[in-house]
Amino acid sequence: MDAQQLEQARGQVLEIFEAGVSRVKGNNAVIEYLGNNPLSGEYCLIAVGKAASSMSLGALSVLKDQITTGLVITKHDHTEDELRTYKNITAMESDHPVPGEPSLVAGKALIDFVDAAPQDAKFLVLFSGGASSLMEVLADGMSLEKLAQLNKVLLSIGYDITQMNQVRRAISHIKGGRLANFINGRETLALLISDVPGDDPAVIGSGPLTPVEEDITQFDLPDSITSILDGVTFTPAPKAELFSNITTHVIATLDDAKIAAEKCAQSLGLNVTVYDEFMQGDAEQKAVAICTALNTADSGIHIWGGETSLILPPNPGRGGRNQHLAAVAARELSGTDDVVFLAAGTDGTDGPTPDAGGLVDGQTVSRGNSHNLNISDYLAAADVGNYLIKTGDLVTTGPTGTNVMDLVIALKQ
Numbered sequence: 001m002d003a004q005q006l007e008q009a010r011g012q013v014l015e016i017f018e019a020g021v022s023r024v025k026g027n028n029a030v031i032e033y034l035g036n037n038p039l040s041g042e043y044c045l046i047a048v049g050k051a052a053s054s055m056s057l058g059a060l061s062v063l064k065d066q067i068t069t070g071l072v073i074t075k076h077d078h079t080e081d082e083l084r085t086y087k088n089i090t091a092m093e094s095d096h097p098v099p100g101e102p103s104l105v106a107g108k109a110l111i112d113f114v115d116a117a118p119q120d121a122k123f124l125v126l127f128s129g130g131a132s133s134l135m136e137v138l139a140d141g142m143s144l145e146k147l148a149q150l151n152k153v154l155l156s157i158g159y160d161i162t163q164m165n166q167v168r169r170a171i172s173h174i175k176g177g178r179l180a181n182f183i184n185g186r187e188t189l190a191l192l193i194s195d196v197p198g199d200d201p202a203v204i205g206s207g208p209l210t211p212v213e214e215d216i217t218q219f220d221l222p223d224s225i226t227s228i229l230d231g232v233t234f235t236p237a238p239k240a241e242l243f244s245n246i247t248t249h250v251i252a253t254l255d256d257a258k259i260a261a262e263k264c265a266q267s268l269g270l271n272v273t274v275y276d277e278f279m280q281g282d283a284e285q286k287a288v289a290i291c292t293a294l295n296t297a298d299s300g301i302h303i304w305g306g307e308t309s310l311i312l313p314p315n316p317g318r319g320g321r322n323q324h325l326a327a328v329a330a331r332e333l334s335g336t337d338d339v340v341f342l343a344a345g346t347d348g349t350d351g352p353t354p355d356a357g358g359l360v361d362g363q364t365v366s367r368g369n370s371h372n373l374n375i376s377d378y379l380a381a382a383d384v385g386n387y388l389i390k391t392g393d394l395v396t397t398g399p400t401g402t403n404v405m406d407l408v409i410a411l412k413q
Contacts, residue, residue, distance in 0.1 A: 001337050009340040009411050016264045021346050023260030024252035026054030026401045033251045034062040044117050045070030049128030050347045051193050053080045054401025071113045073106045073134050078399045094134040098151045107137040114182045123188040129195025129403035131205030137173040141232040150228045158309045161196050165206045170216035170234050175206035180242040190248040195403045197278050201248045209246050254305045254404045271300030279306025283321045287328035304408040317383025320351025326358025327384035331375050336362035338413040344395050347403035356395045358388045367391040
């Protein structure tokens with residue numbers, strides 16, 4: 001590709017990514033569901049997650065005065081200005097990916113909100129990824145200090161989201177269906193955006209309204225976790241009858257985003273290959289495998305979806321799994337001229353950074369070399385965000401109003 005073709009290819013890949021994200025954006029998904037499934041009567045609104053603000057605006061645009069009151073809990077800087085104009089909605093911002101004091105404040109606010117609702121009230125609950133960290137009511141014997149230690153360990157040892165949520169549920173009064181204790185049989189409709197493989201409601205946001213049969217004491221946990229959990233009294237699961245009036249639907253998934261991305265690519269006149277298997281495992285190994293496959297792949301757009309993991313060094317720099325995946329791809333593609341490669345989080349954030357991921361090509365490493373940057377050093381330090389920003393390959397979208405894990409999109413000429 002010459003310079004003009006490269007610029008066009010990079011623009012097309014970003015356009016395809018944005019089309020995938022748009023399909024699963026919180027307000028779009030909620031509006032579509034409520035349009036197809038009208039609700040009658042008044043509702044108390046609860047929304048928790050990275051997409052909570054967007055999902056709430058979707059519900060409010062359809063239901064209007066049917067929403068009598070609401071509590072929205074989302075990540076810092078994720079509350080949309082329009083939501084603040086609703087006087088009957090309380091919007092709170094909390095900590096992610098590691099829970100902090102605001103997470104406990106938000107958890108208490110949630111319980112107080114539910115307890116204050118009349119016994120004949122109906123709840124519309126909107127959950128999306130990030131809810132596990134954004135709100136918490138801790139089990140007896142669990143402290144904020146222990147919780148912070150636990151989540152840092154979970155994020156650093158390469159656990160996937162399913163494994164992390166198994167542990168998070170066990171130390172909570174509200175996760176793993178335990179919020180049903182407070183709902184106490186009242187009619188509840190829960191609409192979920194899935195950020196987990198398999199789209200299991202018990203795993204999304206650690207399943208506050210979904211019963212889970214599991215005993216963490218039977219799990220083979222590493223010493224780094226069991227030492228933190230010493231002295232914690234685990235909260236028992238709610239009784240089965242407390243779930244009889246709770247209805248749950250998953251309204252946006254990774255597959256929805258992949259299908260929308262595919263349709264966008266086809267509209268651009270490109271051949272498309274969508275890979276059904278869930279992309280997971282070590283980010284570096286996955287990047288090498290994908291680039292190897294691209295060597296012999298057909299021309300056109302190639303789409304993967306999933307969520308890789310990244311084991312961090314003791315003092316990581318700026319970055320996340322998608323930035324790391326993209327940087328490894330840049331190393332593998334160095335010197336080639338026929339592939340543009342994007343790895344990005346659909347939520348617009350990657351790890352503890354405000355960046356979504358990276359968009360690289362065969363010239364990324366040479367651009368780094370021109371700035372006297374050694375890509376291997378940045379990979380070893382888990383600091384690839386500071387590399388990609390200098391090469392012009394960092395993707396920063398801002399909060400997207402959704403979270404269905406990650407997309408990898410490659411265009412091969």
